[in-house]
Amino acid sequence: MEKDITKKYTNGEVTVVWKPATCIHSKICWSAATGLQSVFNPSERPWIKMEGGSTEQIVAQVKKCPSGALSFYYNNEVTETVEVTTDTQVEVSPNGPLLVYGNISVKKDGIETKKNKVTAFCRCGQSGNKPYCDGSHIKAAFEG
Numbered sequence: 296m297e298k299d300i301t302k303k304y305t306n307g308e309v310t311v312v313w314k315p316a317t318c319i320h321s322k323i324c325w326s327a328a329t330g331l332q333s334v335f336n337p338s339e340r341p342w343i344k345m346e347g348g349s350t351e352q353i354v355a356q357v358k359k360c361p362s363g364a365l366s367f368y369y370n371n372e373v374t375e376t377v378e379v380t381t382d383t384q385v386e387v388s389p390n391g392p393l394l395v396y397g398n399i400s401v402k403k404d405g406i407e408t409k410k411n412k413v414t415a416f417c418r419c420g421q422s423g424n425k426p427y428c429d430g431s432h433i434k435a436a437f438e439g
Contacts, residue, residue, distance in 0.1 A: 299314075299316060300314070300315050300316065301313070301314050302314075302315070302343075304341065304343040304344075304345050305345060305370065306345035306346065306350060306353070307370065308350045308369065308370060308371075309345075309350045309353060309354060309367050309368070309369050309370065310367060310368055310369075310370055311343055311345065311353060311357055311365060311366075311367050312365070312366045312367065312368070313343065313364060313365055314363075314364050314366075315364065316364075316424060316427075316429075317362050317363055317364040317415075317427070318362055318364035318365075318429075318430065319361065319362040319364070319391070319392055319415045319428040319429065319430045320429075320430030320433060321360075321361050321362065321391070321430075323359050323360065323361065324356055324357075324359070324360060324365060325337060329359070330356070331347070331348055331352055331353065331356040333347035333348055334347040334348040334352070334353055334356065335356070353367070354367055360413075361388070361394055361413060361415065362394075362413060362414075362415045362428070363412045363413045363414070366412075382397065383395065383396065383397030383398065383399060384396040384397060387418075388415075390432065390437055390438050390439060391415075391418070391428070391432055391437070392415040392416055392417060392418055392428035392432065393415070393416040393418055394413055394414070394415055394416075395410075395413070395414045395415075395416060396412070396413050397411070398410070398411045399411075399414060401414070401426065403426065414427070415427060415428040416428060417429070417431070417432070418432070418437070418439060419431060419432040419435050419437035419439070421434070421435045421437070
């Protein structure tokens with residue numbers, strides 16, 4: 296079973312929360328075309344450097360995360376569970392996972408897990424964290 300690791304990075308104003316087990320390695324956070332490379336750099340440790348961008352830039356980038364592996368909260372606000380109140384939507388990601396937006400329950404091995412926001416499900420069959428996508432479709436050159 297995948298370890299449920301959560302890491303937090305803060306600049307004093309906002310805290311970025313990263314859940315590696317949820318990450319589908321879309322590269323949106325750090326690629327040259329779509330990313331904020333001054334903050335997100337997976338070849339360095341720590342890979343998130345909060346001093347590399349403004350709070351606004353960081354929040355905008357985190358909001359683009361398709362898997363929900365990256366999230367944030369403002370340090371001066373009380374955090375509470377966010378319930379999505381829109382209809383559930385399923386998006387087929389080209390050559391990647393099924394992205395399910397909204398509140399869902401996933402039952403695996405008799406254990407029910409509540410998910411909200413975005414959940415990425417494996418389509419390639421190669422994930423080591425089934426039914427969730429772990430980015431294995433990239434190495435497998437999955438087309439679909």
